[in-house]
Each structure stands twice: as C-alpha cells, then as structure tokens.
Amino acid sequence: MFGKKKEQPPQIDKEQLELIQNAQKRIKQKKRLYFHFVLFLIGSIFIIIANTILDIGKDFRPFDKEWFLSAIFVWLFFFLYHVFNVFITHKFMGKAWEQKQLDKLMIQQKLRIEQLKNELKKEAPIIAESEHYNESINKKEKTSELTIIVAAAENDAIGKGNKLIWHLSDDLKRFKSLTNGHHIIMGRKTFESFPKPLPNRTHIVITRQSDYQAPEGVIVVNSLEDAINAAKNDPQPYIIGGGEIYKQALLLADRIELTRVHEDFEADAFFPEIDTSVWKETANIFHTKDENHEHEFSFLTYERK
C-alpha cells in the first residue's frame, strides 16, 4: 500500500504526439538550414581564396569573370531554394496537416449545428406555450393602468436634500385627490421623506434592503416589478417617486400626471426627460402665481402613444 509507485508512461493522446513530432521535425529543418548558411559563408571564403590567392583554375573564366563568382552564385541559388522550402513550402506543419485540421473543425461545427437543431425541436413547443401564456396574461389580466405622478421644474428638478423644493397647495390637493384610495409606489428615500404614511392609501416601498422595517400596513418589496405585482388588484396604482424610481417606471407606465413648475431650481433629484416620440400630451391646464402659489405651473397629462 505504501510501496513505491510503478512509474506510469505519460498519458498523451495521438494528436498531441503528432503535434510534438511535427514541432521536432520543424526544429530539425531549421537547424539544417542554419548549418547550410554557415557552410555557404565558409565555403564561399574558401572558394574566393582558392581562386584569387592560390590561383586554382585561374584560366577558367566563365562569362569572362573569375570562376568563384559563378560558383558562389550557383551555391546562393541552392541556398535560397532551401530557404524557400523551409519557410514557404513547408510552412507551419504542411498542407496536409492544415487540411486535416480544417476538416476536423468542419465536422465539429456540423455536429454542433445538428445538436442545436435537436435542442430547438425539443424546446419549440415549450417556447410556444409560454408565449401563448404571456399573451393571454396581457390580454386578460392587464386591468390596471400604471400612472406616474410628479411635480418637476423646467430643468426637471424634483427634490433636494430628500425634500420637495416648493410648496404649491393646489398641486398637493391634486395629488391627494388623484391618489386617494389607491396604491402608491415609491422608493425608500421618498418614503422616508414623509413624516408619517399618508392616510387612505396603500404604501408600497421599494428597497434593496432585505430587512427594511416599515410601519404596519406598509408593503415593502425589493423591486419595481414586485411593487407593480403587489398593486395588481388596484385598477389605478400610482408611482409617486422619487428620481430613481421614476427613471425605471417611465419604461412601464401608461400615463404621466405632471405638474410642470415654470422655473429652474437647484436640485439633487430629477425627473427623466419625457420622450415625445413615446408620450403624447393630452391635457394642459395653466395656473398663475397667487398668494398660495409662489410659482407659475401647469398640470399636464401624457399618455403612452
């Protein structure tokens, strides 16, 4: 049990072996070429000495030049042919090897396509069923209209230091009358900006905190989707802010009840820009300044096109 382990031959597959053998072959080819280059240089020097200093074959003058020039030229031709063979003809691991790899890759791709086709065949009925289910839910169960209610300045400012920026009594009255008896969905910060929950409304507070404590009757959820779901029996739930929640809800809402305050204000919370290619203005009521209203404003209604 504790004896010396028998040495196992290395586990190497056929392809790896082929790769190693090819690499070794390649090294040998390059070594031979290098040897040829050195031989060519030394050989050329010997030929030059033999012809010019030792006067060997002095009378042999092909093309009316010393014979060493022709000899070196011919040798150079063979050397270049060798270079061509090593780097061009036998580049990488040879044509046959490359073709083999390409064929292998194509077979793998074909197998993968077949596999995907089979998976799709199996899943198609399930996908169709779930699409049908979603469609029927949309048709049958979408009985509530999600409305955003907000007061925003000309520069889209809505709040600063977790407080509203203005006091407009008619705007508050409108907010109260529209939301009375309904579910009001809000971010945790907006909820904490109230001294206490508003009467006669069901508060749904969105937070990422799993242990958020809220007064009795206040529904706490962890996402906007859960908030909308919690209000699904209300035909008219309202998104009442603040900036973070408005931004997310604008993609889902059916209507916007906007009080546009006709001034710019410094703020740290903003309403997102209303894209008029998505939203159509359906009502616009102007309100002047008076003893109860420091700023001019308009009640605007937008419906999703």
Ligand SMILES: NC(=O)c1ccc[n+]([C@@H]2O[C@H](COP(=O)([O-])OP(=O)(O)OC[C@H]3O[C@@H](n4cnc5c(N)ncnc54)[C@H](OP(=O)(O)O)[C@@H]3O)[C@@H](O)[C@H]2O)c1
């Ligand atoms: N003018 C208006 O009509 C109006 C109306 C309402 C509010 N306001 C103003 O707006 C400001 C507050 O807006 P705000 O943008 O700072 O805060 P907010 O939208 O009221 O609340 C932000 C908080 O909501 C939670 N939250 C946001 N997205 C979430 C998600 N996808 N999933 C789970 N939780 C999510 C997070 O709570 P946790 O940090 O707990 O995770 C986040 O910190 C205040 O100044 C307020 O007075 C103005």
